[in-house]
Amino acid sequence: MTKEINEVGWNLENSYGRLPKSFFSNQKPNPVSSPKLIILNGSLATSLGLNVQALQSEEGVEELAGNRFPEGASPLAQAYAGHQFGHFTMLGDGRAVLLGEQITPVGERFDVQLKGSGRTRYSRGGDGRAALGPMLREYIISEAMHALSIPTTRSLAVVTTGEPVIRETDLPGAILTRVAASHIRVGTFQYVAKWGTVEELRILADYTLKRHYPGVEEDDSRYLSLLKEVIKRQAALITKWQLVGFIHGVMNTDNMAISGETIDYGPCAFMDAYDPETVFSSIDREGRYAYGNQPYIAGWNLARFAETLLPLLHDNQEEAVKLAQAAIVDFMGVYHSNWLAGMRAKLGIFNEEAEDVSLIEDLLKMMEKFRADYTNTFRALTFHRYEKTELFGTEEFKQWYELWQARLGRQKESKDSSYQLMQNSNPALIPRNHRVEEALEAAVKGDFSVMEQLLDVLSSPFAHTTEQADYCTLPEPSSMPYRTFCGT
């Protein structure tokens, strides 16, 4: 029997809601007084099989605000736990509800979640709401990440609620519609491992395998395969973050998705000057989640994930620990070889030489020493446009440049192919912090044109158009370092 598709195009299923009752609680979004659509992601809507015009209609906007349920929705808040800055705690969706899973015209399954939709049983002291600025920030940065080919949750829409949220000042309230391969986190496994039964853990693991790793054989070693596959995807993801200078800012285990997507855009930001110690988040006082620490933190989080799987890995706990440890030890090696491959591409190198590591590290060390901008340095190398920066004027750089050119000569590909590879590997631009702030400031005052232009140039980061050049300029030197906030 074929399901009749409604006007908006919802084709929702609720497989998560059929999992054990302790995994979630049924939770309707709390209605808001006067929803208004601020931004809608037309191309994402279309790829989900949704009708853009119908979503913009009064009925569509009521759905995006949680005032009205899409056909087939069975809203729920998910339970999860997590290590926040290293401390284990019970969490759960405190300000989000999952409407259901949209089955796209090509048969893919995506969670559709309203973030900022009101209190749930997991809200603890929070109001369950979100402010417009942080929701637009998530929209801009997640879409920029997607355009950079980095696995990420997406943003379908932002609506304002017509109600203020009380933070340090009153801010306009908003709801983001987030689209994700799923919202299963390391923290979801931690929750079930800690408070559920082994049978429930097995159900969660089997569900995750079916949803995200359908290629894994359904044999007795499937949970070890799950661990290995998650490690592989995280190694790939973190590599991509490092290669573009993305700093997540709050890599708690509840913010690490088992699907391998980037999730939870709170205090994240892109690095300007290259410095492994870069931290933007105002609450990360000890630099736990600094740029250079991200691979190690990912390894730490994956070890927490592996611990949750122990009862499924082997009947004998010692054997289980050995299997988990062996898998975890692999993470850094996989990460490092991905990173090396990515860095070679950023420098136009096709083949492999043992000395490539030192060529790359020497460049990074010089960038750190002379506080060279990460994105712009690679762009300059790609286009041979050496602006008057301190780095490019040094003897050290000139010597490195000669070594690099000689290195490019030791491969069969032409220099032209090298520069083409570099163009495809080095973005023309990133969402610069001052540009994002400028767009948000205007948007909160009701002018959305700055944000729309920014989204437009960010949508094809490897195009290297002249229009994008404007967005590469660095902020004026400021006495205050750039700081980001969780926006809760």
Ligand code: AMP
């Ligand atoms: P996050 O820092 O966004 O990963 O959130 C950590 C936890 O705090 C999650 O359980 C969120 O659901 C919860 N949370 C964040 N903001 C709020 C809020 N305004 N009201 C209730 N819960 C919240």
Ligand code: MG
């Ligand atoms: Mg979170």
